[in-house]
Amino acid sequence: MEWDVAKKDFKRYLQLERNLSSNSIDAYLNDVHKLEAYCSYRTISLTQVDTKIVQQFLVFINDFPISPFTQARLLSGLKTFFSFLQIEYEWEKNPAELLESPRLSRKIPSVLHLREIDALIEAIDLSTNEGTRNKTMLEVLYGCGLRVSELVGLKISNLYLDVxxxxxxxxxxxxRLIPIGKQAIKYLEIYLKEVRPMLPLKPGFGDFVFLNRRGAPLSRVMVFLIIKDLAKKIGLTKPISPHTFRHSFASHLVEGGADLRAVQDMLGHESITTTEIYTHIDKDYLQSVITQYHPRS
Structure with a gap:
């Protein structure tokens, strides 16, 4: 079997059966391409790849300055590739199946206090159409816990504000369906009624909620720059990005006593383990435990 044939079929599998995004598919194929390049250098065919070869490849990769997370993702991609070959071509075994990923430390995400979110939103100049759009955008970003890609891709036809x-x-x-609060609904209705009709509209983008001044959907980079400018305006020095609002949304829900499964559904996490990180950042609760139970408090 040739690498090119296997990669082509693997790509089709990821598209049609796994229904992955183009970015995820590119990442998987890039993992396989790295192994292919290594094997090509050593004149090893695809059918000759065994566990020892994969181990040697991982040792080789480890000499490069890549993080444990990247190494773990690479190994996961190879396991998926060989698992596909087992299903599609009846390979006897997966040569990467028993290999262990490097241990990963779980970083606690940075979150914003409610007063910091209020300060960011209040710093927006509402005398301009762009200002009203930006306020609406941040209210939706924080109020629904969206990824930035979900925000810029939000469609008018997918707004069910009446319910x-x-x-x-x-x-x-x-x-997935996500509840939206009254504050975000209020500004969405103002923006859609009074501001968006004033913006130019490029063909094919009529259903997108958030448009730039040229009538095309906002880019992820533009959202990032808008937030960075607001942080600079209020003197906020902590690291901040669109994803910080998503972290804050989840953290504030958990702190308020929301069911973790409900938060998982709203965030769109496949595993509850990913959502559990937010149980570790309720500082007020942890402080109250120390105060109440530690003998030196």
């Missing part, structure tokens, strides 16, 4: 829900398309083109 206080929106529908978004997340990773792997998976759709």
């Amino acid at each position: 206080e829900f929106i529908k978004v398309e997340g990773k792997g083109n998976k759709e």
Whole structure:
């Protein structure tokens, strides 16, 4: 079997059966391409790849300055590739199956205090159409816990404001319904009624909620720059990005006593383990435990 044939079929499998996004598919294929390049250098065919070869490849990769997370993702990609070959071509075994990924430390995400979110939103100049758009955008970003890609891809046809829900398309083109609060609904209705009709509209983009001044959907980079400028304006020095609002959304829900499964559904996490990180950042609760139970408090 040739590498090119296997990669072509693997790509089709990821597209049609796994329904992954183009970015995820590119990442998987890039993992396989790295192994292919290594094997080509050593004149090893695809059918000759065994566990020892994969181990040697991982040792080789480890000499490069890549993080444990990247190494773990690479190994996961190879396991998926060889698992596909087992299913599609009846390979006897997966040569990467028993290899262990490097241990990964779980970083606690940075979150914003409610007063910091209020300060950021209040710093927006509402005398301009762009200001009203930006305020609406941040209210939706924080109020629904969206990924930035979900925010810029939000469609008018997926707004169900009368029943206080929106529908978004997340990773792997998976759709989910998310409740939307009255504050975000209020500014969405103002923006859609009074501001968006004043903006130019490029053909093909009529259903997108958030447009730039040229009538095309906002880019992820533009959202990042808008937030960075607001942080600079109020003197906020902590690291901040669109994803910080998503972290803050989840953290504030958990702190308020929300069910973790409900938060998982709203965030679109496949595993509850990913959502559990937010149980570790309720500082007020942890402080109260220390105060109440530690003998030196």
